[in-house]
Amino acid sequence: MTVWILKCRDCGSEKEIDLGFNLYKIGRIYIYCEKCRKNTFHDVIKYLD
Numbered sequence: 001m002t003v004w005i006l007k008c009r010d011c012g013s014e015k016e017i018d019l020g021f022n023l024y025k026i027g028r029i030y031i032y033c034e035k036c037r038k039n040t041f042h043d044v045i046k047y048l049d
């Protein structure tokens with residue numbers, strides 16, 4: 001399992017997410033941001049093994 005670090009494009013906050021597939025192929029992901037309290041685009045910053 002890989003832990004991905006994502007950054008919200010709206011507020012700039014970072015979050016971790018566990019996913020089994022490679023997000024670099026997507027480049028961005030549309031998920032919920034706790035700060036914005038809505039779904040926003042997140043850029044993939046890095047990953048932790």
Ligand SMILES: [Zn+2]
Binds near residue numbers: 012034
């Ligand atoms: Zn946000």
